[in-house]
Amino acid sequence: MLLDARDLDYKALNDHLRSAQGDCSITGCCGQRFIGAGMSDKNISIEGVPGNALGAYLNGGTITVNANAQDAVGDTMNAGRIVVHGNIGDAAGYAMRGGKIFVKGNAGYRAGIHMKAYEDKIPVMVIGGTAGSFLGEYQAGGVIVVLGLHAKAEEIVGFFPCTGMHGGKMFLRSDCRNVVFPDQVTVRPAGETDLEELREYVAEYCALFGEDLGGVLASPFTVVTPDTKNPYKQMYVAN
Amino acid sequence: MKIEGQVRIPSGCAIAAVISRDGNRMPGATIIKAMKPMHDRSNGLGGGFAGYGIYPEYRDFYALHMFFDERATRKSCETFLKERFEIVKSEIMPTRKIPAITDEPILWRYFVAPLKSVLRDLQLDEKEFVARTVMKINTEMKGAYVFSSGKNMGTFKAVGFPEDVGAFYRLEEYEGYSWTAHGRYPTNTPGWWGGAHPFTLLDWSIVHNGEISSYDANRRFIEMFGYKCTLQTDTEVITYMMDYLLRVKGLTLSEAASVIAAPFWSTIQGKADLEEKNKLTYLRTIFSSLLITGPFSIVLGFNGGLMALNDRLKLRSMVVGEKGDRVFIASEEAAIRTMEPSAERVWAPAGGEPVIIQVKDGAY
Numbered sequence: 180m181l182l183d184a185r186d187l188d189y190k191a192l193n194d195h196l197r198s199a200q201g202d203c204s205i206t207g208c209c210g211q212r213f214i215g216a217g218m219s220d221k222n223i224s225i226e227g228v229p230g231n232a233l234g235a236y237l238n239g240g241t242i243t244v245n246a247n248a249q250d251a252v253g254d255t256m257n258a259g260r261i262v263v264h265g266n267i268g269d270a271a272g273y274a275m276r277g278g279k280i281f282v283k284g285n286a287g288y289r290a291g292i293h294m295k296a297y298e299d300k301i302p303v304m305v306i307g308g309t310a311g312s313f314l315g316e317y318q319a320g321g322v323i324v325v326l327g328l329h330a331k332a333e334e335i336v337g338f339f340p341c342t343g344m345h346g347g348k349m350f351l352r353s354d355c356r357n358v359v360f361p362d363q364v365t366v367r368p369a370g371e372t373d374l375e376e377l378r379e380y381v382a383e384y385c386a387l388f389g390e391d392l393g394g395v396l397a398s399p400f401t402v403v404t405p406d407t408k409n410p411y412k413q414m415y416v417a418n
Numbered sequence: 419m420k421i422e423g424q425v426r427i428p429s430g431c432a433i434a435a436v437i438s439r440d441g442n443r444m445p446g447a448t449i450i451k452a453m454k455p456m457h458d459r460s461n462g463l464g465g466g467f468a469g470y471g472i473y474p475e476y477r478d479f480y481a482l483h484m485f486f487d488e489r490a491t492r493k494s495c496e497t498f499l500k501e502r503f504e505i506v507k508s509e510i511m512p513t514r515k516i517p518a519i520t521d522e523p524i525l526w527r528y529f530v531a532p533l534k535s536v537l538r539d540l541q542l543d544e545k546e547f548v549a550r551t552v553m554k555i556n557t558e559m560k561g562a563y564v565f566s567s568g569k570n571m572g573t574f575k576a577v578g579f580p581e582d583v584g585a586f587y588r589l590e591e592y593e594g595y596s597w598t599a600h601g602r603y604p605t606n607t608p609g610w611w612g613g614a615h616p617f618t619l620l621d622w623s624i625v626h627n628g629e630i631s632s633y634d635a636n637r638r639f640i641e642m643f644g645y646k647c648t649l650q651t652d653t654e655v656i657t658y659m660m661d662y663l664l665r666v667k668g669l670t671l672s673e674a675a676s677v678i679a680a681p682f683w684s685t686i687q688g689k690a691d692l693e694e695k696n697k698l699t700y701l702r703t704i705f706s707s708l709l710i711t712g713p714f715s716i717v718l719g720f721n722g723g724l725m726a727l728n729d730r731l732k733l734r735s736m737v738v739g740e741k742g743d744r745v746f747i748a749s750e751e752a753a754i755r756t757m758e759p760s761a762e763r764v765w766a767p768a769g770g771e772p773v774i775i776q777v778k779d780g781a782y
Contacts, residue, residue, distance in 0.1 A: 189458070210455030210752025228751050230455070247764060249750055250735050268751075268766065269735055287766050288732045312732065312769065337768065338685065359688075 184208045189230060196223065205229075210249070215242050219259065231268075234261045237278060250287070253280045257300070262387055269311070272304045275321070280304040283388045285330075288337070289313045294347060296320025305384045312337030315403075319346040324380050326352045326395060334358060341403055345411065349403040350377050352395070363409055369400035431603050431615075431627040432459035432580075432749045433736075435717045436757055437596035437724050440743040441781025443471055446589025448757055449597035453580040455752040456601060459627075464602030464614035465583035466575025468566075468623035468719045469594035471782055477570040479506055479529040480548055485611055486524040487561035495555065495562045502551060503530035511587070518582035523611060527572075545620055545665060550644065552619060557646045563612050568621030570782075571721065575600075575614035583614075595782050598719045600625035613649055616719070617657040623719040624660065626653040627749055628734045631712030639707035653716075659708050660718055671718075671725050673697075675772035677705040679730045717747055723776035732769030739764040745775045 180199040184192050185207035192211045196203055201221060205214070208227030215223050216232065219239030231249045234242045237256040247265035256275045263280075269287035272280050277300035285308035292313070294302055302321035309330045315323050318341065327335035335353040341364045350369065351358075360366050369377065377400060378392075385392040434452040438444060446469060453465070473481055482499075486492040499505060511525040532547050540547060552564045566573035571594075574587040580601040584590075600615035616623040630636070630652040637647045637655050643666070645658040656678070663674040680686075680702045689695040702709070713733030718725040726747045728736050739746045739754040739761035746754040746761055754761050767773050 209755055210750055212458065228755055230750065230752060247751055249752065266764075266766075268737075269732065287735075288769070311766070338682075359684075 180204070181206065184211055184227065187211065189213055196221075215240075234259070237261065247284075253278065253304075256280075256302070264388070266308070272302065275302045275304075276300050277302050279383070281384055281387055282306045282308070284308040286310045286314075286325075289316055291315045291318055291321070291323045293317045293319060294321040294323065296347065303380055305380050307384060307388060307390070309334070310336045310340075312339050313342060314340040315344055315347070315349050316341075317343040317345070318349070321347045322350070322376075322380065323347070324350045324352075324377065324384075326381070326384070328352075328390065328395065343411070344403070345405045347404075350380075351401045351403070352398050353401060354399050355401040360403065363406055363411055364403050365406040366401060366403050369402045373402050374400070432456035432601040432753070433599065433625045433627045433715065433717055434746075434748040434753045434757075435596070435598040435625070435719070435724055435726070436744060436746050437775050437777065438744050439775065439777055439781075441471070441595045441777045442743065443593035443595050444597065444744075446584060446592045446594070446597065449599045450581050450584035450589060452746075452748060452753040452757045453584075453599050453601055455756050456748070456750055457579065457581070459603060459749060460579055460601030461603045462579045463577055463604050464575070464600070465578050465580030466573060466600050466614045466616055466625075467580070467584060467587070467589060468571065468573045468598045468616040468618065468625070469589070469592050470571045470597070470621075470719060470721060471595040472572055472592045473529070473570050476507065476529040479531050480567055480569055481572050482528040482530060482564055483511065483566035483572055483574070484526050484528070485563045485565060486526060489524065491559070491561040492524055492526060495559060498555070498559070499528065499530065502536050502547075503528075503532055505530050512591070513586055514588050516582060516586055519576055519578045519586040522576065522586075549620055549661065553644065553646050556648055565612060566618050566623075568618065568623075569721065571621050571623070571719070573616050573618045573623055575616065576611050577614065595777055596719060596724055598623060598625045598717045598724070600627075613651055615653055617651070617653045619657050619661050620665070621719075621721045622657055622661050622664070624653055624657045624716055625719075626656060626714055626716045627736075628652075628714035628716075628729065629712055630656070630710050630714055630729075632710050635707055636710065652714075656710065656714075656716060659710075663705070663708065664720075671723075671774050672772050673701060675725070675727050675770070676701050677708050678710045679727055679770035679772075680709050681730060681770060715749065722782050723774065725775075726767065726773040728767060728769045728771070730770035735766070737764060737766050738773055747773070 189211040206226045210230040212230035215234045217236040222241045224243040232251045235254040237259045239259045241260040244263045248267045250268035252271045254273045257277045260279045263282045266284040270289045274293045276295045286306045288311040305324040507529040576583045615625045633652045663669045714729045715734040715736040741758045
């Protein structure tokens with residue numbers, strides 16, 4: 180079904196989406212929020228810029244954005260896939276606990292804040308460009324990959340990555356020589372098994388955006404995980 | 419009902435701005451349109467606009483936009499003004515009656531020049547005199563409020579959604595080389611039009627999305643220098659801080675940004691450039707009480723330019739885009755695309771990274 184969003188507010192647009200049978204294409208999108216919120220039964224492709232909280236609570240299907248996306252993409256999503264052929268705003272994947280987000284370009288601040296995992300649910304976010312400050316803040320589970328492709332910035336991530344990280348895993352396509360991480364995480368070069376795991380995520384990214392898998396994987400990767408030997412304790416009071 | 423000044427109102431909000439580097443004037447309709455896709459960021463309890471270059475025929479006169487509660491207040495305020503200024507034009511502000519905007523105060527505007535003799539007696543420069551007069555009216559004259567006091571610029575604000583406020587003030591009839599806009603989402607009840615953004619003093623105007631936690635620390639400091647915060651609204655104190663840093667202390671725009679959104683000490687420590695490191699240390703030390711903490715994204719308007727700035731943690735969204743000689747700033751990219759569908763180089767500045775756009779010399 181083809182939906183022209185030009186004269187629709189977010190409520191009307193989402194009502195149309197919910198009642199539509201099968202996959203939907205949206206044209207003329209400009210800032211309508213909550214697109215695809217809680218949906219699980221269809222694929223949605225979007226022309227124009229969708230509003231905040233795109234695919235919040237998403238529970239299946241694929242949302243494809245052929246432009247930039249705004250803040251809080253995939254907020255608390257549970258399953259499905261969001262593909263953005265541009266950049267995304269702040270707090271992408273906020274508290275997501277399943278599904279995948281693929282961003283061709285850069286992510287804003289706080290990407291993957293409080294991502295988590297539950298039993299067989301392991302969320303994955305792959306950022307093709309660079310990520311802003313506070314990447315993976317309070318990360319509790321899942322996988323964040325930052326590739327830094329075609330990046331002009333000096334560093335692949337901004338300030339204070341992994342602050343409060345206590346679960347999950349992060350892959351950064353860089354030796355991270357000048358990146359300062361908190362004491363409570365372990366930072367090491369990616370090994371054989373890490374690269375095997377990584378290949379799966381990067382292959383999907385390369386297939387979506389037409390990058391060369393071998394070329395992308397040829398660079399050194401850094402892996403960050405919480406340091407269970409140095410947990411967060413007595414951070415505020417000594418009692 | 420409590421009005422502004424008796425109750426503190428935290429806000430969510432939407433901001434937008436556009437400027438032509440070549441000084442080309444754009445109708446107010448452009449910026450009104452930008453607020454439409456961000457409608458849900460406001461709740462109808464405040465909207466406003468600032469336009470620069472809108473009064474070319476009175477460019478050498480201060481344009482005072484005023485709210486009055488009743489005719490008698492206006493009359494006594496005019497007597498007060500006549501003792502201090504030459505009033506070259508005095509008129510009711512043109513508005514349009516629409517159902518969405520109600521309970522308007524008396525809206526008046528004056529184009530004025532300070533009397534030379536008064537300036538000489540007080541030994542004050544023109545801007546300081548106008549700033550002090552605005553403070554005096556706003557704190558001492560009950561029922562009168564100056565909400566705009568710059569040259570060749572003007573602020574238009576009310577209780578309502580921004581697009582309705584724009585229609586009410588007939589902004590499509592004005593043309594400016596830069597515009598800023600604000601939609602307010604206070605979580606308590608504002609009683610009064612003065613609490614809407616932009617907040618202004620002289621030609622400085624601020625639109626602000628956020629809720630700063632350093633309000634009282636900032637207020638206590640700035641009130642030592644003659645400013646009076648009458649509305650308990652964080653944006654008001656930011657406006658006076660910018661006037662103090664830029665006009666009174668003579669800091670550059672980026673220096674002022676390094677004061678209010680100072681980098682963390684750890685970030686300053688890590689600076690390789692020794693001169694920059696020393697400067698940042700100096701500014702943070704001297705003006706420690708003017709550091710703003712808590713979320714904000716602001717656009718500062720002034721004659722000839724705009725500065726956009728996020729708090730250093732970037733707790734609010736802000737996007738910038740360009741097309742030709744025009745630069746667009748907004749809380750959401752959708753607002754930029756509404757003004758210019760083919761905007762280029764759309765990017766999100768980092769926290770504490772000022773974006774300064776100035777109109778070419780002589781073009782405004």
